[in-house]
Amino acid sequence: MSAATAISGKTRQTIVADDQALDTPLIAVDLDLLGRNIAEMAALAASYGVALRPHAKTHKSPHIARLQLEAGAVGLTCAKLGEAEVLVEQGGVTDILIAYPIVGDIKIQRLLHLLDRARVIVAIDTHRAAAALSQAISTRARTLDIYLEVNTGQDRAGAYAGQEAVDLAVAISQMPGLRLAGVMTHEGHAGFSGPDDIPIIAEKAGQALVDTAERIRCQGIEVTDVSVGSTPASWFTPRVPGITEMRPGTYVFHDNNAFRHGRIGPDRCAARVVSTVVSRPASDRAIIDAGSKALALDPSPSHPGHGFIVGHPGATIARLSEEHGVVTLPPMEHGFDVGGRVEIIPNHICPAVNLTDELVVIHNGHVVDHWPVAARGKVQ
Amino acid sequence: MSAATAISGKTRQTIVADDQALDTPLIAVDLDLLGRNIAEMAALAASYGVALRPHAKTHKSPHIARLQLEAGAVGLTCAKLGEAEVLVEQGGVTDILIAYPIVGDIKIQRLLHLLDRARVIVAIDTHRAAAALSQAISTRARTLDIYLEVNTGQDRAGAYAGQEAVDLAVAISQMPGLRLAGVMTHEGHAGFSGPDDIPIIAEKAGQALVDTAERIRCQGIEVTDVSVGSTPASWFTPRVPGITEMRPGTYVFHDNNAFRHGRIGPDRCAARVVSTVVSRPASDRAIIDAGSKALALDPSPSHPGHGFIVGHPGATIARLSEEHGVVTLPPMEHGFDVGGRVEIIPNHICPAVNLTDELVVIHNGHVVDHWPVAARGKVQ
Numbered sequence: 001m002s003a004a005t006a007i008s009g010k011t012r013q014t015i016v017a018d019d020q021a022l023d024t025p026l027i028a029v030d031l032d033l034l035g036r037n038i039a040e041m042a043a044l045a046a047s048y049g050v051a052l053r054p055h056a057k058t059h060k061s062p063h064i065a066r067l068q069l070e071a072g073a074v075g076l077t078c079a080k081l082g083e084a085e086v087l088v089e090q091g092g093v094t095d096i097l098i099a100y101p102i103v104g105d106i107k108i109q110r111l112l113h114l115l116d117r118a119r120v121i122v123a124i125d126t127h128r129a130a131a132a133l134s135q136a137i138s139t140r141a142r143t144l145d146i147y148l149e150v151n152t153g154q155d156r157a158g159a160y161a162g163q164e165a166v167d168l169a170v171a172i173s174q175m176p177g178l179r180l181a182g183v184m185t186h187e188g189h190a191g192f193s194g195p196d197d198i199p200i201i202a203e204k205a206g207q208a209l210v211d212t213a214e215r216i217r218c219q220g221i222e223v224t225d226v227s228v229g230s231t232p233a234s235w236f237t238p239r240v241p242g243i244t245e246m247r248p249g250t251y252v253f254h255d256n257n258a259f260r261h262g263r264i265g266p267d268r269c270a271a272r273v274v275s276t277v278v279s280r281p282a283s284d285r286a287i288i289d290a291g292s293k294a295l296a297l298d299p300s301p302s303h304p305g306h307g308f309i310v311g312h313p314g315a316t317i318a319r320l321s322e323e324h325g326v327v328t329l330p331p332m333e334h335g336f337d338v339g340g341r342v343e344i345i346p347n348h349i350c351p352a353v354n355l356t357d358e359l360v361v362i363h364n365g366h367v368v369d370h371w372p373v374a375a376r377g378k379v380q
Numbered sequence: 381m382s383a384a385t386a387i388s389g390k391t392r393q394t395i396v397a398d399d400q401a402l403d404t405p406l407i408a409v410d411l412d413l414l415g416r417n418i419a420e421m422a423a424l425a426a427s428y429g430v431a432l433r434p435h436a437k438t439h440k441s442p443h444i445a446r447l448q449l450e451a452g453a454v455g456l457t458c459a460k461l462g463e464a465e466v467l468v469e470q471g472g473v474t475d476i477l478i479a480y481p482i483v484g485d486i487k488i489q490r491l492l493h494l495l496d497r498a499r500v501i502v503a504i505d506t507h508r509a510a511a512a513l514s515q516a517i518s519t520r521a522r523t524l525d526i527y528l529e530v531n532t533g534q535d536r537a538g539a540y541a542g543q544e545a546v547d548l549a550v551a552i553s554q555m556p557g558l559r560l561a562g563v564m565t566h567e568g569h570a571g572f573s574g575p576d577d578i579p580i581i582a583e584k585a586g587q588a589l590v591d592t593a594e595r596i597r598c599q600g601i602e603v604t605d606v607s608v609g610s611t612p613a614s615w616f617t618p619r620v621p622g623i624t625e626m627r628p629g630t631y632v633f634h635d636n637n638a639f640r641h642g643r644i645g646p647d648r649c650a651a652r653v654v655s656t657v658v659s660r661p662a663s664d665r666a667i668i669d670a671g672s673k674a675l676a677l678d679p680s681p682s683h684p685g686h687g688f689i690v691g692h693p694g695a696t697i698a699r700l701s702e703e704h705g706v707v708t709l710p711p712m713e714h715g716f717d718v719g720g721r722v723e724i725i726p727n728h729i730c731p732a733v734n735l736t737d738e739l740v741v742i743h744n745g746h747v748v749d750h751w752p753v754a755a756r757g758k759v760q
Contacts (some may be wrong), residue, residue, distance in 0.1 A: 011684075020484070020485075021486075022486075023484070023486045023487065023760045024484070024760065025759050025760065026760070033737070043735070046488060055704060057703075079702065079703040079705060088545075093734060093744070100658070100669075100703060101658045101659055103656055103657075103658045103669070103718060103719055104400070104403070104404070104719060105400075106402075106403045107403065125659050125661065126659055126660060126661075126718050128458070128717070128718040128719065129658070129659070129718050129719075132719075154699065155661075155665075156661075156667065156699070156704055156706055157658075157659040157661055157667045157704060158659075158661060160661075181567070183678065184586050188701070211433075276483055276484055277483075277552055278481045278483045278537075279481055279505050279506055279509070279537040279538075280506060281505065281506075281531060281535075281537055281538060281539070281540075285535075287536065287537045289480075289483075290759075291759075292676075292731060293731065293734055294759050296672075296677070297676070297677040297678060298672070298677060319536075321536065321568075322437060322459065322731060322734075323437075323459040323460060323480060323759065324536055324537060325744070326536055327722070333418070336484060337508070338481075338506050338508040338509050339483055339484060339508065339509075339512075350702060351672060351673065351702060354673055354702075355735075355757060355759075356435055356759075376587075377673070377735060377736065377737055379405050379669070379670075379671075379673050379674050379703065379735075379736075380403045380404065380405065380406070
């Protein structure tokens with residue numbers, strides 16, 4: 001069966017038909033699978049009655065941001081100011097959340113410049129960062145929308161849900177130039193649990209955020225947006241009453257990590273690293289040209305090794321160096337002669353996309369476009 | 381003591397003095413430390429009487445390639461054809477080893493084009509890849525220099541040292557258009573051992589390569605170059621009689637991995653990720669703006685966590701997400717207020733450099749230049 005087989009076929013596996021015409025390694029994106037993933041999440045958000053503000057960190061692509069907006073997203077989310085600048089300038093995004101504290105004079109000046117071109121919401125979780133923003137914004141007679149980031153169990157950033165978050169919300173609401181537009185959390189820790197626990201952990205995080213929002217409102221502060229975000233928890237957190245917005249990212253492509261919860265399989269993964277076998281030093285070992293510079297080193301609990309080789313579930317990408325993927329093979333495995341091609345679903349697609357300059361866009365097995373990863377490497 | 385203190389001072393720690401003038405995260409490179417590292421390796425190669433062909437994968441910078449050539453390198457090494465193209469076009473490199481099999485028609489055509497502009501040596505370890513190269517080259521009435529890659533214990537790519545390598549050498553020497561210029565190995569496995577074992581493992585690998593070269597010569601085939609390469613093994617492998625060339629890469633910057641063997645400490649590390657504290661959610665936890673998109677996820681046996689924070693040996697970069705570094709702090713640790721800056725020595729500097737578009741060049745604590753990482757992301 002050819003790679004160009006209709007998408008609905010259960011036997012469809014690879015997405016690229018004419019792979020020998022392409023230089024490798026590269027990231028190929030199947031338009032149909034991408035469209036399906038975008039539509040499905042838009043429908044899920046609509047079914048919960050919450051706004052969808054996708055996280056652009058997964059694709060870093062103005063093209064895909066536009067597709068998400070066309071499917072009904074209210075705006076985009078990004079991690080860094082540099083990503084926001086690209087999405088506003090190249091993606092036609094006019095409403096963007098920077099889900100990350102803006103710290104330091106250089107970034108504040110860049111933020112002020114960006115505010116001339118789009119509505120920007122900034123996540124803040126410390127008094128110090130808020131005060132510096134307030135000082136800079138208020139002298140310009142501007143108002144900046146703030147989401148207070150709340151820690152609901154991830155223990156990364158965020159003010160602790162409850163009294164600490166309430167106190168910080170009160171302080172922010174009194175700072176000139178800042179408007180507390182909402183509260184947000186990233187319940188990423190839910191995704192690290194198994195399929196039985198994820199609904200419980202996700203809803204607990206969502207409830208903690210809703211409760212915190214209520215306590216802030218009891219202080220007489222209007223809190224409009226109650227925003228959660230994490231693809232694996234998307235089916236659970238937003239159904240907590242009081243949640244108003246969801247910010248999943250990975251869903252546009254899905255990846256090996258997504259397999260863990262049983263909802264997503266390889267046939268739903270829209271982005272694959274296409275790689276060539278460059279050496280076959282032993283019968284049980286092949287070397288592919290995708291190493292950590294193509295696949296990234298993020299682990300996955302769903303499949304051993306550094307990615308899932310489509311059509312070869314018994315093969316394991318056992319080790320990565322920068323340019324070498326060391327694949328261990330079961331006896332008699334076909335397709336790993338020197339010059340052969342494989343499609344790999346990375347463990348974590350976001351950092352893999354960040355390693356490439358362009359996405360090779362595939363429709364019915366063939367290349368139809370190249371999309372620059374315009375916000376790649378925008379860590380500042 | 382300021383960061384601009386003379387390089388020789390043992391108390392010198394950070395390399396950037398005016399860090400608040402810089403946006404973060406970024407990679408800063410200290411010119412003096414870089415120059416010292418380049419000179420030291422050139423002197424080491426000279427002391428062994430072997431040629432130095434540094435691996436450019438660490439810096440991916442035409443500027444630094446030029447510095448290495450000026451210090452006496454005979455040419456450069458790179459992993460991928462795309463890196464070679466950049467170094468030849470932008471770095472004035474006229475003699476380059478691609479230490480990686482060239483597989484597939486597209487790459488062979490690119491190689492032929494590059495051969496018009498530089499001497500290129502290609503590493504090969506399979507009959508199939510050699511035969512395809514031979515066919516393409518010989519129809520152009522050209523000759524391509526080949527290094528036969530030999531597996532001396534790393535068990536990644538390479539024909540096994542001994543009879544397998546000899547048989548392949550004989551086959552290659554009979555293929556039109558190819559000239560067996562030498563044999564090579566990457567004894568990277570030596571670096572994974574401790575300080576007591578590394579000399580033994582490195583010399584064993586070097587001896588296996590020399591023995592294989594001798595056996596090939598017994599077949600009447602001239603083998604000029606016997607090439608080894610790995611920074612941690614640089615003090616050991618090249619001293620095996622019969623080795624003619626060394627290809628270390630990481631030494632230009634050094635990194636956290638280098639600390640393992642006791643020879644290199646943080647004061648020798650020329651490249652640091654400069655990062656800002658963006659949140660301080662708990663007394664024992666700070667969030668820095670360098671995550672896996674700045675530091676990469678490579679582990680290190682030398683220091684727990686994801687990098688060494690200069691001047692803060694008790695702090696641990698315990699977790700990375702893409703844009704967040706979660707630092708756990710000992711009691712009363714200073715310097716981690718929101719807005720504070722730190723310099724981090726990555727576990728593995730090569731993938732960290734591959735994540736950034738430019739190196740910020742520092743002299744006496746101040747920015748003096750910006751060097752593009754021109755071969756960044758050239759995985760093809």
